[in-house]
Amino acid sequence: MSTGAEVVGAAAPVAAGVTPVATGVAGGVKAGVAAQADGSVPAIATSGLSKRFRGGQLAVDTLDLAVPQGAVFGFLGPNGSGKTTTIRMLLGLITPTAGGCRLFGETVDASRVSTLTRVGALIEGPAHYPYLTGRANLARYDAADRTADPATRARRIDRALEQVGLGSAAEKKAKNYSLGMKQRLGLACALLQPRDLLILDEPTNGLDPQGMREIRSLITSLAAQGTTVFLSSHLLDEIEQVCTDVAIMSRGRLVSQGSVTQLRAGQRARLTVTTPDPADAARVLAEQGGTDVQVAGHRVDCDAREDLAPDVVCAALVASGVRVLAFGVERPSLEDAFVALTGEGFDVAG
Amino acid sequence: MSQDEVLATATVVVAQTAARTEVQTATPAVAQTGVRTTGPAAAAPSSATPSPWRSVISRIGGTLLVNELRTMFRRNRNLVLLAALAAIPIAIGIAIKVSLRHHGQNAGGFLAQVSNNGLFLVFASLSLTLPIFLPMALGVVAGDSISGEASQGTLRYLLVAPVGRIRLLAVKGVSLVVFCLVSTAVVSLAALLTGLALFPTGPVTLLSGDSISMGAATVKAVWITLLVAASLLGLAALGLFVSTLTDTPIAAMAVATGVTILCGIMQVIPQLSAIQPWLYTAQWPSYADVLRDPVYFSGIEHNLEIQAGYVAVFTLAAWARLTTRDVSS
Known part of the structure; x- marks a missing residue:
């Protein structure tokens, strides 16, 4: 769907075929589930998504975003361009002033969060209970998800800790973790269950170069297994290395959306x-x-x-x-x- | 199923949760495909568990509630609060013992009775901790319940885990009820053990003049502990509500602990006599009526009504606030 999106000039929002998505899903959730098999339902679709904060500031302005399933999607924009507000709206943390968003064709808002069991997220840096160990932190987040099976909890936590290289620090209290270790723990939390979508806001923030490489290869391998990855980052090299598609935001508006090649094509060699x-x-x-x-x-x-x-x-x-x-x-x-x-x-x- | 429903409607919070949340799916594999069971068939996993009590637990929060309680009672700050509460009756007991030995003096009220019967240390300790220390400990925990999660950023991760906001509120509310009970029980138990260790035991003379056996008096002590815990519920709900208003836990804690002092001041201003009966502290001393024969229920009932009213109003307010709030912390 969004693969057909053209890279357009600044300040013109992209209407990347979101309307047919919305009508298609209106047919019923069952249709949405059936359609997932062939990947026709985008992992993320927003239509006219807007957020005006109480102060009157328009943080996100009629955003039409379409992230195809299986994509590694880079979400770029300068500081204060509305990226994090968008991510919070996608996850039902913030209620949009106008428009809406769907994950896998299903609406997510403050009162409907069940789809989020399919989503692992890292939002504006990790957050932990400083007085709990790394392992206990993960156990708490896992207990919060009622679809998570308590019988496999210990095994899944161990696996997630191994994946982010925290196995040896699992019994340390989170307050004694370094910035990079906290970031790894946040990633482990997103990886507790097999997810269909990972929304990662600055995942390599605070990591050492080895850590960055590991996380990049982790993202690539997860994407290879079919997980859709929505990656927000300022490290454009990183985006270039791992992403198939990108969207660029500026001042709350989407200024460009398309494949990395298309975007670069806008700039002549x-x-x-x-x-x-x-x-x-x-x-x-x-x-x-x-x-x-x-x-x-x-x-x-x-x-x-x-x-x-x-x-x-x-x-x-x-x-x-x-x-x-x-x-x-x-x-x-x-x-x-x-x-x-x-x-x-x-x-x-x- | 019907039993489940009866239990589930036992409290407002539980009923709300049961109505709004979908039932846990048994296998993660099913959950991954996004297919969810709803309606009557969905009751299968919960009715499969042996006890209806477990089913209720699973509805209002399941493993999250267990985890919340474990987190609450493993946190050093809360353990220090409970230890401080336990130290109060011990200190009182020792002080009475020492002052008896040196001066042969005696204090008034319940304290006067302690040297005759160790069980009275329970009543004396509760009457001393209820106005200040128990509400302060509760105010800290209640004020911190949601705002603490918000300020350390864990609220957003719980919500995207995902936890429905109503379910989160229910888990926090139930854990506060447990804290009320545990903090009061800690005072009672510490007082009971100190009293039995330091003072004689025997038949207990009630406020109405009758004398009852030690066993009967212990039963009354249990009832009083439960009533004191129930007296704190209004404040717990108020603290929970305040906690949904801010991302600054210290502010919520200050309000939740300060409001009891404010109530105490309002209680003694004659011009406020119209609202005094409706302050949550109005009938706090009513638990002492258990020590009459027959038990004088009017004050106790009024107290429970006030607490139920505060719980209803502030739980609804907390619900309204939390379910519509933008979580940007």
Whole structure:
């Protein structure tokens, strides 16, 4: 569904086929359950989701989000762009002012939370009972889920602790945990049961590089088993490495939604030459058919179009006597796309 | 099933929970596919458990209630509170014993009786702890119940675990009732053991002048303990409500402990005579009427009515607040 979503320009909210989803589910929950088998019901679908806080601030503005089942979905946006408010609405912690959201086709709000047994979540950092051990913390959260089988509790807790590498610190009180250990414990809590959807807000926050790698490979392996992962992060490298789809928020609005490739496609790759003869190089690039040729000091670059073979261009440069110090195609990073969509400004949106 | 229903409607809280929550599915595998049993068939797992009491427990919170109680009574802060409560009767007993030996003096009221009969230390201790110490301990625990979870962020994780908000409120409410009972019982037991250890025992002279056996008097002591615990229920509900209002536990605790002092002040201002009978502290001393023969029920009944009223009003208020609140902590 959302795979068909186009990457659109800033400030235009994406209506990524959410309407047919909503009508399809209106047919009944049973239909929704049946439709899950072929993955036609999105793991997350919001339509016109909005939240205005009591102070009058519009934190989330008519958000239409569609996360297909099985996706590893990156959810990006500058600080204060409404990501966490959105996640809290998805989980029924905050009531939307307008619009609604469905997880696997079922509504979630403050009074209907049963679907959340299928969801593991890490929201705005972990939270624990400081006076309980790591294991006792997990036991408490597990006891809270009435679908969790008490008979398998100990085994599942052990497994979750192993998965996040906390096995040896299980009997330590949570108040003695380091930031990274707390983060791991929070992840363990999300992994207590096999989940269909993981909503992870900054999962690698506070982790050491080894921890980050482990968590990344954990996410990848969970996704390979069919778990949908909804990942909010500021680490764009991380998003680029693990995510198949992304959505970008800015000032409460969705400014872009699509696959990582599509998003990057919005930013053209550039063919760059570093040379002491910039004028000659610019001329040759233009002759070869390069468009948007720009010269900045010793650096000359142009759009790297498909028909512009780098090897041919390089040979032409050398043949024309241009002294080439460096030559290459610069692929735009997700960061470039992100900054292009959300602006350079450093100050948070008010 | 019908027995379950009768039990489930025993209290307002239980009835609400039973009506709103779906019944536990037996196998996690079924839960994973999102298929849930509802309606009559859903009663199967709970009726499969041997005792109806367990079924009620499972409805109002199941393993979460067990976990909540275990967490409550393993937390150091609460253990210190209970230890402090237990120390009060011990201190009183020792003080009376010592003052008897040195001065041969005697205090008034229940305290005067303690040196004649150790059982009176139970009544004396309850009459001394009920106005201040028991409400303070309860105020701390009740005020912290929801706001503490909110401030440490665990409220959001409980809610997405998921725990229905009504179920969470029911679990917190029931655990507060248990705390009322346990804290009062701790005072009574500590007093009973201290009294028996330090003072003579024998027939007990009631307030009405009759004399009853030690055994009969112990039964009365149990009743008094239960009545004192019940006297605290109104405050427990009030504390629970205040606790849903804020993310700052210290504020909720201050209100929940301070309001008893406020009631005490209002009780002695003559201009407030119109509302005095409806303060939750109004009939707190009524438990002493158990020590009459025949038992004088009017004050006790009034006290229980007041407590039931406070529980109903503040439980509903807490329900209204918690179920509509944005959890952004």
